[in-house]
Amino acid sequence: MTQFTRRNLLGMIGTAAGSSAMYYAMASMGQAAASNYTGPVKLDGDPKGAKVLILGAGLAGMTAALEMRAAGYQVEVLEYREKAGGRCWTLRSGDEYTELGGAKQTVDFAEGNYINPGPWRLPHHHYAVMDYCKRLKVPLEPFVQTDYNAYVHRSDAFDGKPQRMGKIKTDYRGHISELLAKAVDQGKLDELVTEDDREMLIESLRSFGVLDDQNAYAKSLKTSGYRGYEKQPGGGEGAAPVASDLYDPSQVIQSQLWRSLGQHESLEHWAPMFQPVGGMDGIAKGFEREVGDLITYNAKVTSLQQDDNGVTVTWEDTAGGGTKTSTADYCVCTIPFSVLGQIDHNLSSGLSNVISSMFYNGSTKVGLEFKRRFWEEDEQIYGGISYTDQAISQISYPSTGYHSDGPAVLLGCYTWRGTDTFKFNAMQPAERIEWALRQGEKIHPQYREEFKAGVAVSWHKVPWVLGCSGVWEDRESQGYAEAIKIDNRVVCAGEHLSYIAGWQEGSILSSLDAITRLHDKVING
Amino acid sequence: MKTSFLTIAALTSFCAVAAHAQSADMSSFAEDTVFGSAGYTSTDGEVLYQTLCAGCHMPGGEGAVGAGHYPALSGNPNLEYSAYPITLIVNGQAGMPAFGTFLNDEQIVALTTYLQTGLGNSFEPDATLETVANSRPVEPEDTNKAEHE
Incomplete structure (x- = not known):
């Protein structure tokens, strides 16, 4: 292609990308974020x-x-x-990667499986990235950031048993809404809440926290409709739903599992998020x-x-x-x-x-391939992220290929700065993978049985950048x-x-x- | 000192292998890693080096070369006097983050002593708690706060 035609082509793309101009006009009218x-x-x-x-x-x-x-x-x-590509990087089956120090990993994933060691998800409001994806014809698909059926886990909460995020979220919101509604109803917040706002605030808390007419967050089919049932409604005989017990307020607060509820609410993680099809x-x-x-x-x-x-x-x-x-x-x-x-x-x-x-900060990512999608088959987790207080910090399940047979890859460790990142960095790849398995199996007992292959990238050891991002x-x-x-x-x-x-x-x-x-x-x- | 350390390492390694049958590939340092908010708790210079510094400067202090490089610490003349490595450990330099926010004075003395006497080096160890304390900034920056997750 000659330079002249390329310039024309790009000019045409610029003209065709009228959506961006439209966006800017909308931003100035306050209808889209600037x-x-x-x-x-x-x-x-x-x-x-x-x-x-x-x-x-x-x-x-x-x-x-x-x-x-x-x-x-x-x-x-x-x-x-x-x-x-630089840090816009994907490791897929057959790739070789040698980190500083000489440890070489050959990615032993099944054909088509991959892990993104660097950036792995695109916020919809990253307008420049989104626009270049459009102009360069990079196909995108949804990245599932939020999965309420994934887990929140802390070693010292609920005897170390992982909890479904949706259940903890609903109980946390229900209990604090009840407290607030009662305080308002009893006039304890009269200095802060006007007479006019009182009724509307209570009504909103009933909606927000799934409270009953007495402003109580109580076991019922209604609350189960938000946090999950003991037995789900079905069809035909014996199909009536059974309500689930609630966790008590102190247990929910003391568990500290609420620490894991906020990430997907931050603007950078608002749904929908996207990923390029087949790898970043x-x-x-x-x-x-x-x-x-x-x-x-x-x-x-x-x-x-x-x-x-x-x-x-x-x-x-x-x-x-x-x-x-x-x-x-x-x-x-x-x-x-x-x-x-x-x-x-x-x-x-x-x-x-x-x-x-x-200085540059570090980050560790470990991709783990398992023989089957046990998180889908056994636990009904389809994409999204489980959070844990262990060093691996999160487990992110694939946002594609649902229900497919054969091996699949999840992100089994993602650290960002801090001493845990330095500790992973000082390890060899096999040691990082082993720790990702040790910690992950506390959430998914299937780990050892189903593990197939792993690859670990520690960003301070990436030869061409010596870190993950400038600080x-x-x-x-x-x-x-x-x-x-x-x-x-x-x-x-x-x-x-x-x-x-x-x-x-x-x-x-x-x-x-x-x-x-x-x-x-x-x-x- | 070196012999006694190796004995301890061998022992801890043995115990750890017994506890985790699957982990034949693990070094004793990796095996004994304790993660979490307590950060680094060891006061053993070699353990601190092998679980922190070795990530970039490598287990034998040989450094590494890519698009840029991490300097070798083995045979590095800048380690002759402790004030220099202590300042870098406490405050960081260039791409190297500061470690003073999560290592205490005693740990930094132990680590510096290891840098001067281990990794094939045989400098006269001269690190003191006072040197470390004097290297600390008046208002330390938290190099571990997250700006991005």
Whole structure:
């Protein structure tokens, strides 16, 4: 495809993506949440053949490559890995992965099964990611974040027996609603609640907490209709439902299982969430279809130098051997600061200070493949997440392939920062997998019997990023504004330069903002 | 000191294997891991190293190289005087997070002593509780709060 037709094509896509323009208009009317994604980026004006060198072929780098080529730049992309995507990454059957330290894992999953070691779900309000998925024809499917039939578990609650989330949620809400309704009814909150609001508040609590006419949360077929029955309503003979006993208020509060009820209520986890069909790297491949011809793989950048005339990058060809040099007029650098800080560069002191002071957090994910879908067959759990106070923190069941025979993969461990993450990081992959089994079998006794294969990724040991995402304690005092500035001919971009740390949306928005400012400088000086 | 540690490791390893028959692949350090909010409770320098630092600097202190690298600690001349490693352990540096928020002074002394005398190093151990206390920031940042889950 020639550059000219590609530009036309992208222009057409931009026109076709009228939904984004529609969205922006709606946002300004208050009908949709505002974002700084305002639809396909417009880089007007002729860069007159200027060349841009993009370091890193993750989502930030490939966004820059796609949009800047469309705007008329000569584009060259250097990527350390042998493939595109960066942390937008999927490990599937047959893949090999060698972590720092040399431990090599060959993914022994059944054909078609996979685990996403990095990002694994897309919020519907991550407009940039969603729009690129649409433009790049990356098919999406629902990601089941919330499954009220999955478990909440704490080792010291209910004798360590996992509880169905829906049951705990209903009892928790019922009991606190009863307390509040009684307090209001008895006039104990009169200083806070007006006469007018009192009746309506009580009525709302009856609805919210499934209370009876006396404002009590009590055993009944009505409450069972929310928390689950002792015996479900059926058909024909002996079909009458039987109400279930409630857990008592103190037991529910003291169990601390309510700690696990909030995640799916946070905006980032609002239903519906999505995932690319067949693995998160569907997004990487979507970008690669457009810009793969611009990328040089196996290129380990060792030096980034700029002066008034241009940018010079020295890199090692880790596949073919030898040291090479690339030059350009401008550079978009998406190399994580954990790595960039170790590369010889002559960036300004303000930017350098941020680069060399940003630490990266860790995260551990373990994918476990089992011989059958026992969570579906034995426990009626179809997607969603069980939460536990153990180090594995959660078990996420596959959102696809329901009722299929044969092996299936679940996410058997997901830690985020903290000492448990460091402990997993210090282990070998087989040890992490063993711990994921030890802790998971407390929730699913079928684990040992059904276990088939596992793969464990600890992000501090991922060779091409040395961590999971950049961490800001305080963007203002640590120099966020300085770090995103165009530094003469170089601008940095990536999730670490966004307010959406650790999400792909942050990578893309950072990149779009960086190239918009860079383009403005190229055109207008 | 080294011999006695190996004996202890062998013993704990034996007990642990007896308790978990399936786990032939486990090192004694992994086997004895205790997870949870208490964080790191050991005051043994080698245990702390092998269950925390070894994740990046590797079990023998050999470091690792990828797109960037983790420095080797074995034979690293920066370990000759404890003030330098203590400052890094307490406050972090570059991509390395700060560990001062969850390791106490005694643990950091034990860990630093291990860095100076273990991993093939034979520096004169000079870490003190006072050096650690002096390295701590006035207002420590919690490096483990979650910004994303």
